[in-house]
Amino acid sequence: MHVSVLHSTLSERDLLGYVFTHYSLAKDDYFRCFFVEKGCNDTYLIKGENNRFILRVYHAEWRTPSQVAFEMEALQWLLVQGASVSQPIKRRDGALLGVIGAPEGERIVVMFSYAEGAPAEFGALEREECVSYGRALADLHNRARGFLAVSPRFSLDEEHLITNPLRLIEPHLRDRVKDWKFLLEFADLLKARIGELDQEGLTKGLCHGDAHGGNAHRDQSETVTFFDFDCCGMGWLAYDIAVFLWAARIKEKHLQRSGEFLSGYESVRRISSTEKAALPVLIAMRDIWITGTTISNGGKNGHRWVMNSRYFDIHMTRWQYMRDECFPISSV
Known part of the structure; x- marks a missing residue:
């Protein structure tokens, strides 16, 4: 019997490989990936000795690409206006949104700057x-x-x-x-x-x-x-x-x-x-x-x-x- 998957927990190792492939990270930093929490989306910490980022992996079918694009447009507007918000990080190809294939379907991926503090x-x-x-x-x-x-x-x-x-x-x-x-x-x-x-x-x-x-x-x-x-x-x-x-x-x-x-x-x-x-x-x-x-x-x-x-x-x-x-x- 074949059983469908609603949600999968993605490998920290493979996601770190995804980040190295699609983002320009400091070559002299030692990065690791940690699964932080599961909520409406999955949150991962990309942690180096000198830099930290947040990788959000959206749940399949939770948000459409256009809905996530709206979120990115809002953040970019706020950043231009001088607001203190976490910044979406551009990929090597200049895009803000990526897609990962998971057992339950395609999942949108965005990386953000880390908000310092508590x-x-x-x-x-x-x-x-x-x-x-x-x-x-x-x-x-x-x-x-x-x-x-x-x-x-x-x-x-x-x-x-x-x-x-x-x-x-x-x-x-x-x-x-x-x-x-x-x-x-x-x-x-x-x-x-x-x-x-x-x-x-x-x-x-x-x-x-x-x-x-x-x-x-x-x-x-x-x-x-x-x-x-x-x-x-x-x-x-x-x-x-x-x-x-x-x-x-x-x-x-x-x-x-x-x-x-x-x-x-x-x-x-x-x-x-x-x-x-x-x-x-x-x-x-x-x-x-x-x-x-x-x-x-x-x-x-x-x-x-x-x-x-x-x-x-x-x-x-x-x-x-x-x-x-x-x-x-x-x-x-």
């Missing part, structure tokens, strides 16, 4: 670090102004953040009829509300899409460098702000860190009253999106989380709280 993890995030992260995200948004992509890609809108995830969530709630009905009604309220706020003038532009703090490093000079724009897209800038607030809440750091982050952000870019009104709505949309994304990658990363009823117990409690926060009983 991640902005919530456990160690101090007040000033939180403020500086807010400033850095606002600066990123300012420098992204005027970006227009050539390559097509999904937008960070209600379809991407609510409609598509719901299709993935529904099979897991078939035996929880009451919960599924609640989620559908909540989703309809979120769509209607974000539509109203959008009409009032939510600022749109290039978003990082996953600016929860872990996708940026802060070095000793306090420079914050953003990386992993895999979830980027055109959308409401308030969504990026909401992603950080969502992560703070998940890490139970909401009360300690949200105000500091927001004050740092607003020291560079003002958050309008309409954007502030949208934040709880977008936080809820983010949580629905992450649930759908976890499910969509279950065949590659494992369904351990979503096969456990406790996972949805936690989310239902969270969604009920978010519903009450976004739509007090008197307003519904």
Whole structure:
């Protein structure tokens, strides 16, 4: 019997050979390749004695070539504008994207400069670090102004953040009829509300899409460098702000860190009253999106989380709280 492959772990040795073949590395450096982690994509560290790079191997069928090309266009725009972001490295042939044949199909490969410093993890995030992260995200948004992509890609809108995830969530709630009905009604309220706020003038532009703090490093000079724009897209800038607030809440750091982050952000870019009104709505949309994304990658990363009823117990409690926060009983 022939069994198909959904995801394979590629050889560190062979990937290092790929890098030597297609990239111009310092000849006097001794490079090694380390498999760092598997997420929505596979991350490898190309480490020499004097230089470090990140090699991202996209999962098969996770992103189309045009979607990855959009990401590269966004990064190149930001670099020209002076933003502190991880830089895609050109191959010997001048291209940014490569392709590797794997058992599950073709996988896109891109190499990036290494972002120096330590991640902005919530456990160690101090007040000033939180403020500086807010400033850095606002600066990123300012420098992204005027970006227009050539390559097509999904937008960070209600379809991407609510409609598509719901299709993935529904099979897991078939035996929880009451919960599924609640989620559908909540989703309809979120769509209607974000539509109203959008009409009032939510600022749109290039978003990082996953600016929860872990996708940026802060070095000793306090420079914050953003990386992993895999979830980027055109959308409401308030969504990026909401992603950080969502992560703070998940890490139970909401009360300690949200105000500091927001004050740092607003020291560079003002958050309008309409954007502030949208934040709880977008936080809820983010949580629905992450649930759908976890499910969509279950065949590659494992369904351990979503096969456990406790996972949805936690989310239902969270969604009920978010519903009450976004739509007090008197307003519904």
